[in-house]
Amino acid sequence: MKVWMGMLMGLLLWQTQSWAVCPVWTATRAKAEISRLQQQISRWDDDYWQKGVSSVPDGVYDQLRVRLTQWQRCFGDSVTSEPVMPAIGGTTVHPVAHTGVRKLADKRAMQQWMHGRNDLWVQPKVDGVAVTLVYQKGRLTQAISRGDGLKGEDWTAKVQQIPAVPQTVAGALADSVLQGEIFLRQEGHIQQKMGGMNARSKVAGILMRKESASALRSLGIFIWAWPDGPSVMTERVEQLSAAGFPLTQQYTLPVSNSDAIEDARNLWWTTALPFVTDGVVVRRGKEPEARHWLPGQGDWLVAWKYPPVAQVADVQAIQFSVGKSGKISVVASLAPVMLDDKRVQRVNVGSVRRWEEWDIAPGDQILVSLAGQGIPRIDEVVWRSSDRTKPVPPADRFNSLTCYFATAVCQEQFISRLVWMGTAGVLGLDGVGEAGWRALHQRHPFGHIFSWLGLTLEQIQNTPGFAKAKGEQVWHQFSLARKQPFVRWVMAMGIPLTQPALNASGVSSWRELLDRKEQYWQQLPATGPRRARQVMEWLASSEVKALSRWLAAQHIEGFTP
Incomplete structure (x- = not known):
């Protein structure tokens, strides 16, 4: 996670478009926010390096x-692109320094790095903890x-108990x-589906704390470097395999070429592997002599990490919407982030109560991922701004019987009712979404939710956003709606019944609806006493x-006396 040699800015360049706009802060607040985050990252570093604990997922960090x-x-402020690693107390000198690996942002960056280089090889970037193994006289x-x-902790006693690490070798070894990666052994791990599983932290914990032999047996080893080993990669990996390191x-x-690297990257991301990975490493077969290796100086290898499954997004605003039944929902407006191929700018928070439980304010950083069917969701709040100024939600004055008629306070629920009635299961008004309804209502102020029936073709075509062809299409849809069955119009009015229940009622006119008693409604599928009372209240509503x-005056089937 906190690979100290850094080059971290290259890791996430593809998402800097979401962070390019600077926060609108005073100098005092900026200083406070930067200081708070610096201190938090420092605490996370301490936990990781001194305790072997990842207090926060790698991607979030x-x-x-x-x-x-x-x-x-x-x-x-002065910028340090490399994480500041705390003093970790390592006293054992590496015979060959660990260089670390520079991370590239995308395929284009990989192509640029490859230019003029040959004898290239790709390996999975195994997610574990790095280690140096020293063999002398075969042991x-x-x-x-x-x-x-340059220096690290002596893990000899622990590593000598890991069965996957050969204790004796022969020949050139x-x-x-x-140099390699100690990892948590897996069976059929598919990175795309299963994610990182916090594997790195688990391995660090096993090696840094007292663990039983069974825990050490769960570890494996992937050798990615043999300093001053055979200069030809095929010879190098063959000898490693023969010595007991077959994974290399x-x-x-x-x-x-970069296409081949991309193919390997996609393959290892989507197929079963014996370890957790977080990308690929591309390296030249011929490496410098080991005496020239220095931290941060490994220019013969680079990494191309997988896209993060979840993105940290900046909350720019909190917005409230009122649904057709009067329920108030909260939406967080975000600085745009990319999740897979989807550009995400809004995420549903849920009810006002749920929003209060999340405690989300503008300026907070939230972790967003895609749920089923590609719907953005909030995974957690990863950083809260020091300024907890939040908007005030609308008064809880709306319900299933409000906002059939347009008023200033009813704007959102009124629009929600229009959007609902246009859906395929109700009146099926194709070509008119939320933006269309708002445009029509703004240009030709509606008195109630069915006022659109009185619009002429000319009025629709004169509405901004409705060109001649689209205006004709929408006017045609409005005309066809007049021929929809009675039950569809009742659904459009918001009767508190499911469509199967309404169909089972067999009613075909407004008079029949009024004649039904509460006991009758209780007998319908998925209705019951509570829903039946709501139906009676709905029928008694003056609106x-x-x-x-009004529908009767428009000669809509079932409403005329």
Whole structure:
């Protein structure tokens, strides 16, 4: 997670469009917000490096660090693109330094890096913890955590208990230094579906705390570097495989162009693997001599990470909408973020009560992902702004019997009723969505939810957004609606019954509806006493009665005496 050698700004360049606009803050507030986030990231670093605990998912950490850098640039603070690693107390010197790996943003960046380079190989970027293995005279004599790349913790006693790590080797490996990733072994792990599973933190915990032998047996090893090993990659991976490191050969593929790298990346993202991954690493077969390796200086290899399953999004505003039944819903307006191929700018929070439980205010950072059918959802609030100024929700004055007629306070529920009646299951008014209804209502102020029946073709075509062809289409839809069955019109009026229940009632006129008693409605499917009472209240509503008379005047089937 906090790979200290950084190059982190390149990791998330594809999403900086959502952060390009600087917050509208005073200098005092900017200083406070930046300081708070710096302190929080520092605490997360301490937890990770000193305790082996990831207090926050890797993706959230990475994205918030990029956010911090953006804020610093916006307000003229000094910017450090590399995470500041706390003192971790490592005293064991690596025989060969860990260089780390620079992260590229996208395929184009990969193409640029590849220009002029050959003998390239791609490997999965295994998600675990880095380690140095030292073999002397054929025996494993040292295992060192990455630490700061030059010094790390002595993990020899623990690693010698991991069955997946060969304790003895022969041949060219008898006196060798290897670098690799200790990972949590999986069966059929599909990264696209299962995600990271916090695997890195689990491995760190096992190695940094007292763990039983059974926990150590759950670990595996992937060797990604053999400093000063054979110069030819095929020889290198063959010898590693023969020595007991078979995964390196199995998951090291030759590549000559960015398409091949993209294919491998997609393959390893969508198919079953024995480990968790977070991208791919591309490296040259021929590496510099080990004495030249330094932290942050590994220019012969780069990483291309997978797109994050969830994105940290900036809440720009909180908005309220009133549904056709009067229910108030809360929507968070976001600075745009990309999830898969979907540009997300709004996410439904839920009811006012749910919004209050989430405690979301403009300026907060929330983690957003896609639920079923690609619908954006909130996973968690990952950072709260110091300014908790929130909008006041509308007064709870709306219900299923309000806003059939247009008034200033009824605007949102009134529009919701129009949108509802236009859906396929009701009157089926194709070509008129929410924006269309708002335009028509603004140009030709409606008195009630059926006022559109009185619009002429010329009036519709003179409405902004309705060209000649679209105006004709909409006018045709309005005309066809007059021929819809009686039950469809009753549904459009908002009767508190399900469509199957209304169909089962067999009513075909307004007079029949009025003649039915409460006991009759209780007998219908999915109705019961409560719903039956609501139907009687609805029939007694003065607004509903006025609408029925207006529809009768329009000669709508079932409403005429």
